[in-house]
Amino acid sequence: MTQSQSLLEVRNLKKYFPIRGGVFGRKVGEVKAVDDVSFSVNKGETLGIVGESGCGKSTTGRAILRLEEPTSGNVEFEGNELTRLKKEAMRRMRRELQMVFQDPFASLNPRKTAFEIIEEPLKVHGIGHASERKEQVMELLQVVGLDVSHAGRYPHQFSGGQRQRIGIARALAVRPKLIVADEPVSALDVSIQSQVLNLLEDLQHTFDLTYVFIAHDLSVVRHISDRVGVMYLGRMVELANRDSLYDQPLHPYTQALLSAVPVPDPDSVRERIILSGDVPTPSNPPKGCAFHTRCPHVMDICQEVRPEFKDYGEEHYVACHLLEK
Amino acid sequence: MNEPVLTERHSVTELNQEKVESPFRETMRALLHHRSAMIGGGIILFLILIAFIAPLLLPFGYNQIDADARLQPPSAEHWFGTDDFGRDIFARVVYGARISLWVGFFAITGSIVIGSVLGLIAGYYGGWRDTLISRSFDILLAFPAILLAIAIVAMLGPSLENAMYAIAIINIPTFGRLMRSRVLAVKQEDFVLAAQAIGMKDTRILFHHILPNSWTPIMVQGTLGFATAVLEAAALGFIGMGAQPPDPEWGKMLSDSRGFFQSAPWTMIFPGLAIMLTVLGFNLLGDGLRDVLDPRMKQ
Numbered sequence: 312m313t314q315s316q317s318l319l320e321v322r323n324l325k326k327y328f329p330i331r332g333g334v335f336g337r338k339v340g341e342v343k344a345v346d347d348v349s350f351s352v353n354k355g356e357t358l359g360i361v362g363e364s365g366c367g368k369s370t371t372g373r374a375i376l377r378l379e380e381p382t383s384g385n386v387e388f389e390g391n392e393l394t395r396l397k398k399e400a401m402r403r404m405r406r407e408l409q410m411v412f413q414d415p416f417a418s419l420n421p422r423k424t425a426f427e428i429i430e431e432p433l434k435v436h437g438i439g440h441a442s443e444r445k446e447q448v449m450e451l452l453q454v455v456g457l458d459v460s461h462a463g464r465y466p467h468q469f470s471g472g473q474r475q476r477i478g479i480a481r482a483l484a485v486r487p488k489l490i491v492a493d494e495p496v497s498a499l500d501v502s503i504q505s506q507v508l509n510l511l512e513d514l515q516h517t518f519d520l521t522y523v524f525i526a527h528d529l530s531v532v533r534h535i536s537d538r539v540g541v542m543y544l545g546r547m548v549e550l551a552n553r554d555s556l557y558d559q560p561l562h563p564y565t566q567a568l569l570s571a572v573p574v575p576d577p578d579s580v581r582e583r584i585i586l587s588g589d590v591p592t593p594s595n596p597p598k599g600c601a602f603h604t605r606c607p608h609v610m611d612i613c614q615e616v617r618p619e620f621k622d623y624g625e626e627h628y629v630a631c632h633l634l635e636k
Numbered sequence: 637m638n639e640p641v642l643t644e645r646h647s648v649t650e651l652n653q654e655k656v657e658s659p660f661r662e663t664m665r666a667l668l669h670h671r672s673a674m675i676g677g678g679i680i681l682f683l684i685l686i687a688f689i690a691p692l693l694l695p696f697g698y699n700q701i702d703a704d705a706r707l708q709p710p711s712a713e714h715w716f717g718t719d720d721f722g723r724d725i726f727a728r729v730v731y732g733a734r735i736s737l738w739v740g741f742f743a744i745t746g747s748i749v750i751g752s753v754l755g756l757i758a759g760y761y762g763g764w765r766d767t768l769i770s771r772s773f774d775i776l777l778a779f780p781a782i783l784l785a786i787a788i789v790a791m792l793g794p795s796l797e798n799a800m801y802a803i804a805i806i807n808i809p810t811f812g813r814l815m816r817s818r819v820l821a822v823k824q825e826d827f828v829l830a831a832q833a834i835g836m837k838d839t840r841i842l843f844h845h846i847l848p849n850s851w852t853p854i855m856v857q858g859t860l861g862f863a864t865a866v867l868e869a870a871a872l873g874f875i876g877m878g879a880q881p882p883d884p885e886w887g888k889m890l891s892d893s894r895g896f897f898q899s900a901p902w903t904m905i906f907p908g909l910a911i912m913l914t915v916l917g918f919n920l921l922g923d924g925l926r927d928v929l930d931p932r933m934k935q
Contacts, residue, residue, distance in 0.1 A: 373829075376833055378829055378832055378833055402835045402836075402837065403835065404835075405833065405834065405835030406835060409833065409834070410830070410833040412826050412829070412830060413826075414826055417825055417826040417827065418826035418827050418829075418830050419827055419830075420827040420831075420844075420845050420848075420849070421659075421827075421849065422659055422848045422849060423844075424656070431831075431834065431836070431844075432834045432835070435834055435835055435836050435837075435840065436835060463656045464656050465656065465658075465659065468656070478830075481830070481834070485834075485835075
């Protein structure tokens with residue numbers, strides 16, 4: 312993690328959701344959706360974040376953009392501390408940081424046309440006059456591979472893949488530097504997924520974008536990411552270059568996760584690591600290492616001490632006691 | 637919508653944009669195919685037309701007293717007969733339509749505007765604003781509507797205008813709570829989150845994204861509420877808390893005719909029918925609107 316080229320620096324990010332109960336709505340507990348996560352994203356790269364549903368990967372993405380106000384921690388973007396920005400300053404900062412959403416059906420206002428949806432970010436940030444904006448929107452439509460003559464259509468008149476393209480054009484309109492893509496293809500048909508992924512890759516080169524790519528599909532993440540972080544129960548357990556993570560996973564959870572990826576070769580014989588039990592509840596996470604309840608290599612220390620997230624060579628970060636021996 | 641939504645026509649603007657029907661026009665077209673909505677709409681249009689045009693054509697003024705023609709049964713000269721002052725009931729019923737529609741329109745518009753704004757604020761911001769607004773609604777709803785209206789008119793003094801204010805006030809919580817519940821649902825949608833992510837100001841999110849996706853039940857309730865407002869105005873008129881004599885208000889006409897409804901039933905029947913017709917028209921239209929706007933209610 313070289314400081315000089317990092318665009319986004321996330322340190323000790325925490326997001327706890329309060330659980331309220333009782334007659335007076337007192338706080339009776341909290342869900343630790345994101346629990347002390349740190350990572351950095353370099354300019355021009357794609358950082359993939361994978362994990363099971365409920366592991367806090369989406370919340371991490373939203374907390375970075377302050378769509379969920381982080382409970383504590385720092386998010387530094389180009390040297391600006393986002394968590395300390397006032398409301399209006401943050402609003403203006405959003406020009407640089409955009410988001411692509413998971414559900415292309417829910418993330419577009421059904422009462423606005425494709426044109427209005429893509430034009431709105433330009434309007435909001437006061438970019439250009441009406442005629443310039445129109446030109447830009449038409450250009451954006453072409454860039455994301457939509458028919459310009461469909462600009463007047465409403466979202467329900469597009470297919471899922473087309474809608475996601477509108478969502479991407481909307482994020483792209485203000486020429487951001489960073490795009491947080493929260494499972495941008497998981498709601499799409501497999502045949503459409505690759506089209507949208509390729510589009511995202513092309514746009515990255517054309518517009519010099521940096522992505523935080525959140526997904527649960529390991530092969531999708533492998534395809535698009537330069538580096539990959541694995542999350543489990545609100546914590547980052549492993550973070551490394553794509554190749555070293557996929558070829559030599561060090562954390563037992565990553566190993567189990569990767570062993571579940573199907574290999575398109577009927578003769579290949581692999582050892583599958585089947586995890587027993589369920590993910591513990593994030594409102595009452597296990598003491599020590601969050602994974603110790605399901606880890607095949609669990610030791611005594613795992614139940615007591617939370618492992619440090621450390622660099623084990625070549626920027627391969629892991630949080631596991633096994634490696635400390 | 638069972639018809640194909642896209643049209644094949646291409647207009648000849650410089651970008652060769654296709655014509656797309658807006659959701660509003662789609663709704664209007666669906667409404668035109670809805671039978672009871674069309675009947676209701678027809679009744680309302682008829683009433684509005686009468687209220688505007690007929691006074692110009694009437695041979696009698698609504699306050700024209702003819703002492704020689706008291707309590708005359710319906711005839712070619714006096715279509716609906718005359719009342720105890722010899723005034724033409726047809727003229728009075730027609731002028732009454734003006735009053736009832738006017739009261740209904742302003743009272744309901746007022747409660748929609750105030751209720752919606754309060755509901756938007758309560759639903760979007762939550763917290764103490766929600767508590768304050770929602771509890772105020774609860775207090776208003778704790779009283780029977782008509783009793784509250786009477787209390788308000790009693791405070792302001794009996795007049796048609798004050799009756800209108802009272803009706804507006806008692807209907808605010810209905811719209812406010814409806815709007816609040818819609819906003820609570822809509823603000824969870826991803827497109828609102830997307831609007832925040834883009835960097836929109838709250839007011840723009842509220843009025844460009846949340847409101848347009850929340851107003852359909854308000855439309856329906858507003859139409860049905862119009863019928864209630866007409867009834868409430870008549871009720872207030874009946875007990876003397878609304879329109880004052882000699883205004884030809886339907887409720888007032890009913891109460892004035894109580895003394896001779898056995899000997900001259902037409903003094904009561906025609907204003908009563910007018911009230912019924914108005915309420916029926918708005919209820920039919922409201923039901924139709926609900927069918928058209930809420931696809932889940934279909935079938």
